[in-house]
Amino acid sequence: MRFYCIALSLLFSVYIHSQNEFNTIDSSLMLKAVDLAKKNLIVDTHIDLPDWLYDERFDVSVKSNYGEFDFERATDGGLNVAFMSIYTSPSLEAQGKSKLKADSLINIVEELEKQWQNKFKIVRSVSEIESYRNENKILLAMGMENGSPIEGNLDNLRAYYNKGIRYITLAHYKSNHICDSANDPERKWNGLSPFGEEVVKEMNRLGIMIDVSHISDSTFYDIIKLSKAPVIASHSCCRFFTPGFERNISDEMITELAKTGGVIQIAFAGFFLREDINKKYLQGEEEIKEHLKNFNISPGTDSAWQYESQYWKENPVGKATVEDVANHIDHIVKLVGVDYVGIGSDFNGVGDHLPVGLEDASKYPNLIYELLKRGYSEIDIRKIFGENLIRVWKKVEEVAAK
Numbered sequence: 001m002r003f004y005c006i007a008l009s010l011l012f013s014v015y016i017h018s019q020n021e022f023n024t025i026d027s028s029l030m031l032k033a034v035d036l037a038k039k040n041l042i043v044d045t046h047i048d049l050p051d052w053l054y055d056e057r058f059d060v061s062v063k064s065n066y067g068e069f070d071f072e073r074a075t076d077g078g079l080n081v082a083f084m085s086i087y088t089s090p091s092l093e094a095q096g097k098s099k100l101k102a103d104s105l106i107n108i109v110e111e112l113e114k115q116w117q118n119k120f121k122i123v124r125s126v127s128e129i130e131s132y133r134n135e136n137k138i139l140l141a142m143g144m145e146n147g148s149p150i151e152g153n154l155d156n157l158r159a160y161y162n163k164g165i166r167y168i169t170l171a172h173y174k175s176n177h178i179c180d181s182a183n184d185p186e187r188k189w190n191g192l193s194p195f196g197e198e199v200v201k202e203m204n205r206l207g208i209m210i211d212v213s214h215i216s217d218s219t220f221y222d223i224i225k226l227s228k229a230p231v232i233a234s235h236s237c238c239r240f241f242t243p244g245f246e247r248n249i250s251d252e253m254i255t256e257l258a259k260t261g262g263v264i265q266i267a268f269a270g271f272f273l274r275e276d277i278n279k280k281y282l283q284g285e286e287e288i289k290e291h292l293k294n295f296n297i298s299p300g301t302d303s304a305w306q307y308e309s310q311y312w313k314e315n316p317v318g319k320a321t322v323e324d325v326a327n328h329i330d331h332i333v334k335l336v337g338v339d340y341v342g343i344g345s346d347f348n349g350v351g352d353h354l355p356v357g358l359e360d361a362s363k364y365p366n367l368i369y370e371l372l373k374r375g376y377s378e379i380d381i382r383k384i385f386g387e388n389l390i391r392v393w394k395k396v397e398e399v400a401a402k
Contacts, residue, residue, distance in 0.1 A: 029372055044347070044364075050106075050108045052067050054104060060116075067360075081140075082141070083344075085349065088146045089172070090171075091298075120140055143168070144167070144169065147168050147176060148178075182246040182247045196219075207401075212249075234265050237266055242274070242278045258339075258340040263388045263392050269350040269353050271317065273325060309351065312351065339388055
């Protein structure tokens, strides 16, 4: 009975951006989408839950009003593997506090498993996913967003592997001691730093996936030349739809990534998905920075967060839709094929900038429905929602084993 209740609720959540489009929903196709979500593996490579829990603890074992991820909503959406983002702000590197913050966030993920052993299980390998998949738990993998916690010491990198980190986004919004960032106009290294080259080699040796989200184009090409294993973009979109926005990945880069067997995990943030929203968002970010500077408010503080939240409420940039996410998937499929695309939602990381129809972790079937409408097969759906990422992860493990 619950299966059909979920399906019916999803019927009312798809395409509410159009007054007339509800009448065009194919209920049998929607039920098929829900069925596919339930029976096939779904892997989401970027969920920013740990940083939320660092700031404010809440019960994620039940349906929550905080953010977009909890056990019930993830289960309703069919999610099997959720990569928890171990995110550290770029500002912490100069303070020497990146590792301290990262260690705290890893502890939070470990606490989820300890507190709710019947609902969450940390996994560190593809074989563990296969072993625990049918236990009706959300499997938690960990990816580090921003390599600053490595702090110039490969021993720290090895320690993070032992703690369960299975991908690292080498930089975030600022260039760091590893490489240059796509969002930072200062290009300190023109790609990877000398230490960054050693990081890439050691990640290959250990079996940690290299994440090319957030990094500069020159860093991307340095990694493609150096890495012995395929790489991922854990939460990125196509620059084709946001010309000039380096944070997204160009067609040339998508092609190079596919040649090496990598995968681009499409993020759900509206400002990554559409040019009109992107322009308004970037303008808003500049105005927010100016305000924080003028009033001597440090970025990343509660005061900064409160101002930013209020700013976006007063200056909405518009909403993307589930169709926009499907457009990015379409673009990659047409460019290089269906084997090189997946999903990395960025739930709990982009505030109120999620698309209509993909508002939280219960809504993955809405995207499946949209892809089915466009003629994607069940095999295609399986690849996009999990198998492509698992293939890359397995290959990274094989390279490390050699």
